[in-house]
Amino acid sequence: MAVSHKGDILVENILTSKTKALKINLNKNIYGTFSEIGAGQETVRHFFRAGGSSGTIAKAMSAYDKDFSDAIYGIEDDKRYVTESRLKKMLRHEIQLIESRLNRHKHPDKMYFSYANTVATIDFAKQFKGHGWVGIHFQLSPHEQHNEIVLHLRFKQTDATLQQETLGRLGVNLIYGAFYHNDNPKDLISSLYDNIEIDEIEIDMINFSGPRFTYVDNRLMSLQLVKNGMTNAVMFNDSGKNLLPAQELYKKNILALRGRFRPVTKVNMDLYEESQKLFFADKRVDQNRTRTIFEITLSNLKNEGEINERDFLDRADLLCSLGQIVMITNFQEYYKLVEYFGEFTNEQIGFAMGADSIMNIFDIKYYHNLKGSILEGVGKLFSHNLKIYLHPILDDADNTIIDSNNLKLNHRVKELYAYFKTSHKIIDITNYRIEHMKIQAPDVFKKIRTNEKGWEAMLPEGIAETIKFKGLFGYKK
Known part of the structure; x- marks a missing residue:
């Protein structure tokens, strides 16, 4: 022994x-x-x-x-x-x-x-x-x-x-x-x-x-690798086959979208489609050498402290039905994700995110584990060839649009933020739909489980049919 x-x-x-x-x-x-x-x-x-x-x-x-x-x-x-x-x-x-x-x-x-x-x-x-x-x-x-x-x-x-x-x-x-x-x-x-x-x-x-x-299901086997600490990231394609990240990302341009995707909604697809247009508009980006990744962090898979494997597969099935590559990571901080990508490529990296996410990135509390605090973290984030494509959000208080121009930031980080914005590292998505911005995935999830009317209209084309056919997220006729 x-x-x-x-x-x-x-x-x-x-x-x-x-x-x-x-x-x-x-x-x-x-x-x-x-x-x-x-x-x-x-x-x-x-x-x-x-x-x-x-x-x-x-x-x-x-x-x-x-x-x-x-x-x-x-x-x-x-x-x-x-x-x-x-x-x-x-x-x-x-x-x-x-x-x-x-x-x-x-x-x-x-x-x-x-x-x-x-x-x-x-x-x-x-x-x-x-x-x-x-x-x-x-x-x-x-x-x-x-x-x-x-x-x-x-x-x-x-x-x-x-x-x-x-x-x-x-x-x-x-x-x-x-x-x-x-x-x-x-x-x-x-x-x-x-x-x-x-x-x-x-x-x-x-x-x-x-x-x-x-x-x-080899996707669950991938999940085990991350859960057990054997690796920090795994990938699988739209047919459910596990992929080798180093092979898929080698010398590629990478556009990544992070989310819970529980379920994937119209606002998620707006973010994906519009950020991809902006990403491909960059003359340095070769569409044929680009990987678009829907990333879910391990923490975003946990509900009430534990990972529900059925719930994980439900999310994976929906993203795979849209023809997407899915990545599961143990990188809660964005700068760790961009460092990981940097191991395999020096090409253009893009993150597509909502304005609420970038407010977290420029929150000092986000970097409590780094000696250099926010300066070190943001420096690591943008040290690689990174651009952020920012989708606006609705302010719940007064129903106004929040984009890169009016983010609610601590006064201590405003100059730091302004530096990266004026360096064209942060790009607004201007083609958006206000009606989609009101869609909240937790509300949709709740409506699916209770079979409340109207949830189908909040999802991309074909997603509602997949949920009903496979009985995903607890849906019952």
């Missing part, structure tokens, strides 16, 4: 890597191959050392040389090796070899698997910490179709040897989880950090597929 940290929680009675490897080795029906590229044969090493590996390991290989790797698995279109496509070719090539080379009649009870990883560890200059793809293709019954778990990791350690050792432990955890935690994917995800500290690696994408995982 061992002790491990998961987030801020001390977890006891975690099986050691050796114990997990030995249990796999002693299961006479588990049999497969290991193919590891880029960081040594760190995973299979655990199985060799645990003992009893002859009944588990069919083959262990490491096609380090690029020409040999290409000869075995083929050449990638982009000529890269540390990719999801490469990993899947490795997994499927190796499982096909097992199936073709072994006689099923001779091994009727064997459950075949192929484990693979393709990684790049830290470079000599220690500027690029490294990342990698890890996966397993496996059976849980001899005559069943194969299942697959694929994940992406980013190394946090600054020593190549330590990264290799961590990768080995992660591989053992994944293989053990595939065979012994497959009935509970949430536990499987949590177990990936057994004997691994949370500050050693980041897992920022995971996808489950196959007959044993037909019930798994």
Whole structure:
């Protein structure tokens, strides 16, 4: 047994890597191959050392040389090796070899698997910490179709040897989880950090597929990564497939809209459509290299202190029905979000928001955790290539329009705000509909649950029909 940290929680009675490897080795029906590229044969090493590996390991290989790797698995279109496509070719090539080379009649009870990883560890200059793809293709019954778990990791350690050792432990955890935690994917995800500290690696994408995982919604698996502190941001597309943020955002222009979207309303779509027009009007923005993201923070998913997974999926279904990319983050402060985007791109970044949000940004209380207070926070926010597209709001007191010209700010920050406004970092959305600005999502949500008349007219085209058809947000006929 061992002790491990998961987030801020001390977890006891975690099986050691050796114990997990030995249990796999002693299961006479588990049999497969290991193919590891880029960081040594760190995973299979655990199985060799645990003992009893002859009944588990069919083959262990490491096609380090690029020409040999290409000869075995083929050449990638982009000529890269540390990719999801490469990993899947490795997994499927190796499982096909097992199936073709072994006689099923001779091994009727064997459950075949192929484990693979393709990684790049830290470079000599220690500027690029490294990342990698890890996966397993496996059976849980001899005559069943194969299942697959694929994940992406980013190394946090600054020593190549330590990264290799961590990768080995992660591989053992994944293989053990595939065979012994497959009935509970949430536990499987949590177990990936057994004997691994949370500050050693980041897992920022995971996808489950196959007959044993037909019930798994991979968007919920993404949510688990953020909830468990394994990563700060995850993405999925309109078909519900999890995406790798680094891949999707690399050298892209980014327009982000933050909200609860419970549900998405006409004012949300006004903000989206008008901000996008202004964003694309910028000569530096290439529409073909732009990602528009609907972002929901973890705190905005919490109702009464807990995250309701059904409620999360309801919001996701609506945004996906509009063809949008959704991002879930743990960045409550906007400057942290823009810093995150800055890891992947130096192109134009745009935030679309209401006037109430920018008043929070220029509120000193928003930066109580920073030594430099608001100056540091706002400096970080605008240090990247950022513009804010501001949608006005209605003042509840006197029904007047509040935009960038009459924000209610503390006198201590007015000059700071004026600097960024005159620098054309804050741009007003002037094409707005006052009648839509009166729509409040909490009121719409309440009307949906009670089936009060009129809520349909407050939502974008097609959204009401989706809510009714799927019974979202507690809607009942």
